[in-house]
Amino acid sequence: MILKPTREDLKLIAWGIGRVILGVGLIMTIPLTVAIFSTEWNTILDFLVGIASCVLFWLIIENTCKVKKDLTWFHGLVVASAGWITAMLFGAIPHFLSGHFKSYLDACFDLMSGYTTTGLYLLQDLDHVSHGLNMWRHLLTYAGGQGIIVIALTFLFAGTAGAFKIYVSEGKEEKLLPNVIRTARAIWMISITYLFVGSTALMFALLHEGMPIGRGFLHSVWLFMGAWSTGGFAPQNLNLLYYHSLIVEIVTLIIFVIGSFNFALHYAVWTGKRNEIYKNVEIRSFATTSLIAVLILSIGFSKVGLYTTLTEFFRKGFYNLVSGHTTTGNSTIFSVSFYREFGFIAMWAVILAMAIGASACSTGGGFKGLRMGIISKYLWGEVKSLVSPESAVIKEKIHHIRDIWLDDAIVKGALLIVLSYVGIYFLGGLLGIIYGYSPSVAFFDAVSAGSNTGLSAGLTSPLMPALLKVYYIFEMWAGRLEFMSVFALFGTGIALIRGKRLGRK
């Protein structure tokens, strides 16, 4: 029997969402400050309207939905999934007001792309965008990378026993510290330290490459945010190709590779467990799949005879491949080059890398290295049991912070998520083909959206069909939250319509 959520349940969910939206409003004060310093008056107004809307929404919810009850798993899952959708709607206000989006749907597309660290965009005339809006684009991908819920947890949920439930519902399972609020703060501490170090390194690189100091500073912060969050946004339309710089490419490559690692791994290394880098299943999985993808890429390039020197292979092949594998989306080539220049084999090497993606509990998307490790270990165990005596008991383990013995529940869980990813990739590709795009292009962009990568072979544009835009928004959202919260939201919808109330005594 499906139970209908009570009025109290709905109020509690709305209360949680209200807190998340207040968090969005608070983050908007940073681009507002940048707009003030840059004397961009209309952009200042865009953010004032955005902040006022968020605060107003929060106050309405606080006045009407406050209940004395703590969050359960069900509430946590729904707050996370619906919170992201509501955050998209409110976060899109400054985007839409900027006048660079044809429709609110386009603005929402860019918001979801930013929050989910995807990096695809429908914004028009990017090269004439204000500093304030550029700050917002990059900041929301940086904030989204840590998790919008993590932000809310850090500042707005202190003392709530149900906090862990919404934290996990955002696609993060690792508890670095016994207290989830302290875990959220630890994630921020790691990210802000890297922000300082990474931006400084990029600043020096950009100054060396001839950027003026003021814009060099802003670009260094934006590039860091785009790379670290594996979002892949950049302030200019040519993305990384704009800088024509090997040094900038090396620094961003290092940043997005580190950014794609599991937060638990970062924390382990920070607390002195350096051996974890070599032993961790995700690092091993990432190294193996990278090696295979690079091999396929080089076969592809040798067939088309392009990028023949080592430097060219590194800057145009390896860089874009690793950018895809870490689900970043920073690019040193034109979008059409994936389709027209790379050739079929090299293009599919990038698609494969994007589909697999980065680490669990990181800023990245895709199947995740942890699940690839679990599935391959399980398959290896099955092969071993086939060639062993019947009485032999074969058990496999993986190392992820600690040794974990694989059982059916772990393997089933990993398989369910991987199959869900394959499902959304496939459906997205099919939709693209139905709309008349070539299969390679349709699958490239569908996998890119679902794995939160952001590379495009040219399909994603403001002129793409509205249904594809909506589907890509769904792909980005479901892929980022790793499906469980999304299933819970749909379940709530069904329960609201078809569920039965418990009889009152």
Next chain:
Amino acid sequence: MNRGKKFVKVLFLLLVLSILFSSLSQVVFAEETIPINRLISNMKEYDGKEVTIEGEVVGDIMIRGQSAWITVNDDPYSRISLEEGGSFKGLSNIGIGVWAQKEQVDDIKVLGGYKNKGDIVIVRGVFHRACHEHGGDTDIHAISIEVRKQGYPFRHPIQWWKLLLAISFSLVSALLWAKLRMKKKAAISSSGKGA
């Protein structure tokens, strides 16, 4: 015999004319402005050839020793940007990096961005599909750069309706905040009385 001489003369004339025509057509080819979109969609065709593009200089001039990088856009927004009231064209910008000598970019004064429409330049140069000198970048090495039209600052008149909207939302928020505070005070005092 005469007919034979005549035939050779005509043949010679045709040969001279065809050489002249082909060299002329090469000149025309180089001077005819090519849209950047056509270049990047047909890289093989234009690789290593002399091309001419016309567009807005956007972003930054990045000086590297005796040379410099500029970015030239020739999309519809390089003609009328959204910031000066241009209409939506359903695309993002289309541009390409141009590698030039430092003195060639001296005349470029205004760079395109949120506050400015950049200088419109005509760049004649050699297109590279995957430039060996620049790690495989797709670029143009400039032979000449001519500033055709000076850039100018955009007018950004204050949009008062946005200010009005922000003030209205803030006023309603202030009322709701006061209501929330009153509710909290009432709850505290009632719990105090209960105790």
